[in-house]
Amino acid sequence: CARLYPGLSVADFFLERMRAYLAAYDIVEGEGVKTLTAQGARAYQKRPVSLGYARCADLPLQSGMLHIRMLEGDIIVPAAADTLLMIGLDGEVYPIKDTLFQKRYTATDETLQGCFLYEPVVIDTESGLRVPLLPHAKICTAKEDRVLAHRLERGIKLFTRWDDDNYLLGNPGDWLVQIKNDPGDLYIIKDELFPRLYAPVRKPASSEAG
8 A cells, every 4th residue: 555655544545445435326215216317318128038036925934034135236125925036037136026026027837947147046034044046936028118227327326115224236337227107116237137138119210291
């Protein structure tokens, strides 16, 4: 530190690094955001891709809370009967309420199989045990719902309605996504995953005057 930052004490060095870290991220409260259109968001449509889902009610749990390690950060959620756990294209896991699941996905009874980049698991908070989701997972297909999405130019820390204490981290290049009919439902999609899940909404060509 002394060679790189002459005249700066160790304490001051870490203070400067902390200030730089805090300045690099904006704090976003999901429930407080009315619309992303002011940030230049565009309309996108979900691709009809096949994903996985498992119901919390089907999992061998010892507690009523689950620790989910998402790609964007860790959250703690209730293992409620009306909560499902989605398994993404790379094996990433995220929660969804059953009412929203019915609107956004078409469920099947077909067993989810395959190898994933990440092992789809959750952690039982009481026992600390990892609970694999694949033995309980089925296949679902995304409906072609529309969302608003904005590609981040700065980092954000997003507090969702799932967990008031833990945030999801979005880095420049990632996407902040908002359900069009539910402004308080915001989430982050990693840059490399976004084009696999969403396609731009094409505006209908205007008819030529004749």
